[in-house]
Amino acid sequence: xxxxxxxxxxxxxxxxxxxxxxxxxxxxxxxxxxxxxxxxxxxxxxxxxxxxxxxxxxxxxxxxxxxxxxxxxxxxxxxxxxxxxxxxxxxxxxxxxxxxxxxxxxxxxxxxxxxxxxxxxxxxxxxxxxxxxxxxxxxxxxxxxxxxxxxxxxxxxxxxxxxxxxxxxxxxxxxxxxxxxxxxxxxxxxxxxxxxxxxxxxxxxxxxxxxxxxxxxxxxxxxxxxxxxxxxxxxxxxxxxxxxxxxxxxxxxxxxxxxxxxxxxxxxxxxxxxxxxxxxxxxxxxxxxxxxxxxxxxxxxxxxxxxxxxxxxxxxxxxxxxxxxxxxxxxxxxxxxxxxxxxxxxxxxxxxxxxxxxxxxxxxxxxxxxxxxxxxxxxxxxxxxxxxxxxxxxxxxxxxxxxxxxxxxxxxxxxxxxxxxxxxxxxxxxxxxxxxxxxxxxxxxxxxxxxxxxxxxxxxxxxxxxxxxxxxxxxxxxxxxxxxxxxxxxxxxxxxxxxxxxxxxxxxxxxxxxxxxxxxxxxxxxxxxxxxxxxxxxxxxxxxxxxxxxxxxxxxxxxxxxxxxxxxxxxxxxxxxxxxxxxxxxxxxxxxxxxxxxxxxxxxxxxxxxxxxxxxxxxxxxxxxxxxxxxxxxxxxxxxxxxxxxxxxxxxxxxxxxxxxxxx
Numbered sequence: 109x110x111x112x113x114x115x116x117x118x119x120x121x122x123x124x125x126x127x128x129x130x131x132x133x134x135x136x137x138x139x140x141x142x143x144x145x146x147x148x149x150x151x152x153x154x155x156x157x158x159x160x161x162x163x164x165x166x167x168x169x170x171x172x173x174x175x176x177x178x179x180x181x182x183x184x185x186x187x188x189x190x191x192x193x194x195x196x197x198x199x200x201x202x203x204x205x206x207x208x209x210x211x212x213x214x215x216x217x218x219x220x221x222x223x224x225x226x227x228x229x230x231x232x233x234x235x236x237x238x239x240x241x242x243x244x245x246x247x248x249x250x251x252x253x254x255x256x257x258x259x260x261x262x263x264x265x266x267x268x269x270x271x272x273x274x275x276x277x278x279x280x281x282x283x284x285x286x287x288x289x290x291x292x293x294x295x296x297x298x299x300x301x302x303x304x305x306x307x308x309x310x311x312x313x314x315x316x317x318x319x320x321x322x323x324x325x326x327x328x329x330x331x332x333x334x335x336x337x338x339x340x341x342x343x344x345x346x347x348x349x350x351x352x353x354x355x356x357x358x359x360x361x362x363x364x365x366x367x368x369x370x371x372x373x374x375x376x377x378x379x380x381x382x383x384x385x386x387x388x389x390x391x392x393x394x395x396x397x398x399x400x401x402x403x404x405x406x407x408x409x410x411x412x413x414x415x416x417x418x419x420x421x422x423x424x425x426x427x428x429x430x431x432x433x434x435x436x437x438x439x440x441x442x443x444x445x446x447x448x449x450x451x452x453x454x455x456x457x458x459x460x461x462x463x464x465x466x467x468x469x470x471x472x473x474x475x476x477x478x479x480x481x482x483x484x485x486x487x488x489x490x491x492x493x494x495x496x497x498x499x500x501x502x503x504x505x506x507x508x509x510x511x512x513x514x515x516x517x518x519x520x521x522x523x524x525x526x527x528x529x530x531x532x533x534x535x536x537x538x539x540x541x542x543x544x545x546x547x548x549x550x551x552x553x554x555x556x557x558x559x560x561x562x563x564x565x566x567x568x569x570x571x572x573x574x575x576x577x578x579x580x581x582x583x584x585x586x587x588x589x590x591x592x593x594x595x596x597x598x599x600x601x602x603x604x605x606x607x608x609x610x611x612x613x614x615x616x617x618x619x620x621x622x623x624x625x626x627x628x629x630x631x632x633x634x635x636x637x638x639x640x641x642x643x644x645x646x647x648x649x650x651x652x653x654x655x656x657x658x659x660x661x662x663x664x665x666x667x668x669x670x671x672x673x674x675x676x677x678x679x680x681x682x683x684x685x686x687x688x689x690x691x692x693x694x695x696x697x698x699x700x701x702x703x704x705x706x707x708x709x710x711x712x713x714x715x716x717x718x719x720x721x722x723x724x725x726x727x728x729x730x731x732x733x734x735x736x737x738x739x740x741x742x743x744x745x746x747x748x749x750x751x752x753x754x755x756x757x758x759x760x761x762x763x764x765x766x767x768x769x770x771x772x
Contacts, residue, residue: 119152142188143195144178150199154206161205232257235393239447239454245757248273249447249454253397263291268397272446279307282446286403293489302403302438303499306446402448406440407433431496435542435574435583438498442540443578476558476605483554483603494548497568503536503575510536514679528678535671539575542583545592546570555600558609561653562598567591571658575667586668590659597653602758610755614645644752651750658745662738673731 126145129136139145148171154160155167162170181191203210234255242248253268266288273281287299398404410433472479510532519525547569554562573587601609614622622642629635644651 119149119156122152123149138182139178142178142182142192143199144174144191147195147199147202148174150202150206154202157206159206161202231259231390233390233393236451239451241454241456242273243456243458246273249450251447251450253449254393261291262293263289265289267394268401268449270402270447270449275305275307279305280446281305282441284401284403284441286398286401290490296490296492298492298494300403300434300495301497302434302441303497304438304442304446305499305501305505306442307505400449402441402444403437406437406444409440410436431544431546431570431572432574432583432585434496434498435500435544435576438500438542438544439540439574439576439578439583442500442502473605476603477556479603479605480554480556480558480600484556487552487554492548492550494550497545497548498542499544500540500542500576503539503541506541507533507536510675514675514682516682522681525678525681528674528681531674532671532678535667539577542574542576544570544572544574546572558600558606560600562596562600562603564596564598566594566596568593575665584665584667586665588663590661592656592658594654594656599650599652602650602652602753607759610758611650613648619645647752648755649752650755652753653748653750655746655748657747660738660741660743660745662741664735664738669731669735670728673728676731 122145126136126140126149130140151160151167151170178191181187204214205211235253237252237255240250240252242250249272251268251270252266253270255264255266257264267286269283269285269288271281271283273283275281282304283301284303285299285301289297291297511529515525515529519529545568549567551565552562553564569591571587571589571592572585574583575586576583600606601611619642622638622645626635626638626642629638
C-alpha cells in the first residue's frame, strides 16, 4: 500500500524528482545540502531491498517527522548546521547497517587507522593490554588478558582477569576469574571468581619488616626469609634482608616493565587487515586465553585425577558436585602465582592520575556533586551478579594466627594446653580451607545528597565451607548454610574529593564531654558505648556500618565440631591460667586468709573440671545440642558491627589545597 500513490516511495522516482527540483528551483539546493533528501533516498533504497533500519516504523511518519524537523531548523543558521551534522551521521549509520559492502569497507579502514585494535564484525578487541600496577593506598597488580567491545549490544567482555594485592608485609590476596561481561546501563555479570589468601610465617617464608615496605624508587616490596633475617629484625634496619619487588613475586619472576601511557598502548598486539584472517586470529587468541587460564588448567588437572586412583573425592561420595569442584579448583590455585600471565608492560595508577590535566583535576575537586551524580547513575544501572565466589586460605596460616592470638606462650608451660594445641594443629596443618558463596548479587545506592550514606546490599543464595587435602586429593564439606546477606553503610565523606565534609578532629572539650558522659552513664551498655566513642575520638576514626545475616538451617561436620570443642576448652584453660588466684593477694588476718583459701580452692576445682574428662563430655553435649537446633531451625541469625576507618589519610588532599573553596 505504501509503495502506491504518486510513486514517491520508489527510490529512483524520488531521486529523479529531487534532481528535477534542484535544477529548476533555488530553495531545494539548501534542502539537499542539509542531507534530508539523501537520508530519505537511502532509507527508500534499503526498503526496496527488504533491509532497512527501523522496520517497525512506518515510512510516511518517519519522513514527515524528518522534514518537519528540517522546516523548524531551517529558520536558524545554527539549528540548520546542527541538523545537517546529525543528518549526515544518520546517513552513515543507515548505510553501515543496510549495506554489507559499506560494513566491510569501514571495518577494513578502521583496522588500518586503529592498528592496535582487533576489529571483527561488530566487535573491537584489545589484547596484550598493559598491566595496571596499583601504587596508591593499596599495592598490587591487575592484568586483563583481553577485552572485546561489541557495538551491536553496547557491552564489553573482559577475558582473563588476574589480580594480586599486597595485604601486609608477608601476605597477598590473589583473585582470578575467566570472564566479566559489562552490559552498559543494564548489568555486570561475572563468572566464577576464585580468591586465595597467601602468606604468613609458614607459607611464603616472609619475615616481618616495618610498615613502610617500599624501596628507594617507591616500589612495593616483599622481604624474604634468610639466615640473617632474625638478626636484621632485631636491629630494625634493612641490612641483611633479602627483598624482592612485589610485582616480581606476584608474577613468579616475570614482572612487567614500567611504561608510560603512550608506550603502553603502543605495545598492544597488532592485527592483519584481511577480514577472514582477522576473525581467525581473534578466535585463536580467545582459545589460547581459555586454554592457558590457571582456572582451566586446575580444572583439567582435577578431571585428570578423576581417571586415576588419586582422584578428588568428597567425604561419603566418589563423585564431587559443581560446588565441590570449584572448591577443588580454588585449592589447586593456591599453589600457583597470583598473576601467572603478566604482559610485557605495566602502567602505574599514579601515572594515570597525573595524566589528567590540572584544570580538570581542580574542577573535579571543587565540584564533588558531579562525581556523586555520575556514581548514582552508574550504580543504579549496573547491578552486579557473580556466579560464585570461592576463597581459600591455608590451614597452616590459620594455625599460625591461632598461635599468635590465642595460644601465645601458654602452651610452652602447660601440658593440657600443649595437648589441645597439637590436637587442633593436627586438623589444620596440611589442609586448605575454602569458603564458597554461591550466586552473588550486589546492589549499590550512591546518594546525590551528601547527607545520606552510601548503601551496598549483598545477597548470597548459598554458603558453604570445605576442608581440602591437596596432597591426598580429598575434600570434606564442613559447613553449609541456607544463604546469607549483608548491608554496608558507607559515609559519603569517604568518597574522593569530599574532604571538606569530613567531621573535624575532636577538640579537647569534646573529648572531655565524652569522658564526662562515661562517668555519669545511666547503664553499663551506655558506658561501654561511651568508652568506644572516646577511643575512636582519640584515634580520629569513623565507622562503616556492617549488618550481616545467615539463613538457617545450618549443617556442620563432626570433625569441625570436635575442633571447635577443643578450641572452646583451650580458651577456658588459658583464661584460668591468666587469672590471678586469691593466694596472690596480700592477706592481713585469719579471716582474710580463710576467704582467700576458699577462693583458691574453688578456682582450683574449676580448673580441674575444665581440664578433666567431664568437661570434655559437657562441651561435646553442649555443642551437639546447639548444632542439632541449628540443623532444624528456620529463619535468620544476624550480627551488626562497625568497621573503623582512619580519617587522617582522607584529610590530606584537602589540606594540600591550602583552603581552596569547594562547592557542596
